[in-house]
Amino acid sequence: MFGKAIRLFLLLIGTYLFLGVVAWLVPDWRVTKHVQGALDNGDMAEDYPAAVIPVAPDSQDAYTLDNFTDALILNQCLLLRSEGWRSMLLLPRYEDDIHQYVNLRHVVDGDTASGWTIHYPRYWHGSTYLTRILLAFMSFTSLRYLLYVLSTVLLLWCFLRLWKYVNPMVALAVMFALLMVNVFVMQFSVQFVQVLLLAIGGMLWLSYHRQPSGKKTALLFLTLGSLTAFLDLLTIPTLTLGLPLVVMVAQSDETDMKHGLWSVLKACLWWAGSYVTTWVSKWGIATLLTGESVFADAYAQAAAWQEHGGNYIADAFRANLGMLHWSYIAVPVLVLAVLAMIGYRRGNWYRVVQYAAILAIPLVFYLLLPHHSQHHSWYCYRGLATTLAALVMMVGSLVDWQRILETIKRLKKKNDARRATHTGD
Numbered sequence: 001m002f003g004k005a006i007r008l009f010l011l012l013i014g015t016y017l018f019l020g021v022v023a024w025l026v027p028d029w030r031v032t033k034h035v036q037g038a039l040d041n042g043d044m045a046e047d048y049p050a051a052v053i054p055v056a057p058d059s060q061d062a063y064t065l066d067n068f069t070d071a072l073i074l075n076q077c078l079l080l081r082s083e084g085w086r087s088m089l090l091l092p093r094y095e096d097d098i099h100q101y102v103n104l105r106h107v108v109d110g111d112t113a114s115g116w117t118i119h120y121p122r123y124w125h126g127s128t129y130l131t132r133i134l135l136a137f138m139s140f141t142s143l144r145y146l147l148y149v150l151s152t153v154l155l156l157w158c159f160l161r162l163w164k165y166v167n168p169m170v171a172l173a174v175m176f177a178l179l180m181v182n183v184f185v186m187q188f189s190v191q192f193v194q195v196l197l198l199a200i201g202g203m204l205w206l207s208y209h210r211q212p213s214g215k216k217t218a219l220l221f222l223t224l225g226s227l228t229a230f231l232d233l234l235t236i237p238t239l240t241l242g243l244p245l246v247v248m249v250a251q252s253d254e255t256d257m258k259h260g261l262w263s264v265l266k267a268c269l270w271w272a273g274s275y276v277t278t279w280v281s282k283w284g285i286a287t288l289l290t291g292e293s294v295f296a297d298a299y300a301q302a303a304a305w306q307e308h309g310g311n312y313i314a315d316a317f318r319a320n321l322g323m324l325h326w327s328y329i330a331v332p333v334l335v336l337a338v339l340a341m342i343g344y345r346r347g348n349w350y351r352v353v354q355y356a357a358i359l360a361i362p363l364v365f366y367l368l369l370p371h372h373s374q375h376h377s378w379y380c381y382r383g384l385a386t387t388l389a390a391l392v393m394m395v396g397s398l399v400d401w402q403r404i405l406e407t408i409k410r411l412k413k414k415n416d417a418r419r420a421t422h423t424g425d
Helices: 002-025 028-040 067-078 100-109 126-135 140-166 168-180 183-187 190-208 214-231 239-250 257-290 294-306 309-321 326-342 349-359 361-368 370-375 377-396 401-424
Strands: 082-085 092-095 116-119
Touching: 002 126, 002 214, 002 257, 028 067, 028 100, 028 126, 028 140, 067 092, 067 100, 067 126, 067 190, 092 100, 126 140, 126 190, 126 214, 140 168, 140 183, 140 190, 140 239, 168 239, 168 326, 168 377, 183 190, 190 214, 190 239, 214 239, 214 257, 239 257, 239 349, 239 361, 239 377, 257 294, 257 349, 309 361, 309 370, 309 377, 326 377, 326 401, 349 361, 349 377, 361 370, 361 377, 370 377
Parallel strands: none
Antiparallel strands: 092 116
């Protein structure tokens, strides 16, 4: 088992390096042409444009697109060859202004005399590699539309698969949770869409493997954890763990509470172990090949995040939970609670405990990274999609749907009999 896991992990790391090399080989002029087009078309006119409701300039809310990080990614795409092959691992970008779209314009125009280069080596930056490769063939606007169409098709496919082959309840719970965190904003952002695609991929895989073995499940979450570390810039990483876990529990035949909890915990450990090890692998490879201490950079940033971090815990929870429209969330939860009281499903508390454990995953993330979660709550809150899906499934698991249907049929018969009696009179 561990031999397979190690081989798979090494294959993933090799794939990341290969994609980095492919991105490095892409001609600069092709990338520059398409980034220039994005600026000329107004795709990068500000760092934080509102997707729906206009807000004050440079402010962030639940409807904000993260052009700041998308512009940062494009900045790195343009400079990926600027320092030779070392750039592939160190990820340089140009800085001159607090606004990333301004920095990006300077790079495109060649006006970089007054600025400086910043290395950003601690992440794998798979988003930069893939974006640079795609920009060799299409404009940034086309790339955004491609990601939107792809994610929409996969969301629809996932919904249909879950409805037909897993459980209609889990299909509705997952889609409801994603709607409550404004999934459409994620679909238009290069930085957000990748965790969404990974989460959908995990759920689809589970829908095709109704009762996967423990080995297959472990390898799935190992893959998801590693790919998340490769693609994500610490935005909503727990989404790729939480939503597949909700589906895994929904289709499981496990009825023992301890075994059920252990299966959830094992999946979390495989995901977390792979996620952390992928990060550390980048630090080791980059330090070894470039001579620049990426470990020192990562430690300095972690220390900065954790400075006075304990003071941010309450603020992190308040800020992220405050992004949700709780009045809309309360309606389906209360309806399910009423149905549970009418048709209570006995002996299903093992499911409640499993979903409760999954529900807490985003909250643990806020607890571990309170400073980051508080300052970036306008996108970190989307991790609560896991909490919402698990909450709906937790309450819904207490409903005896067969009993509810029988009650509805009984009431319908009584109503029909009453009408017949009234007609006879």
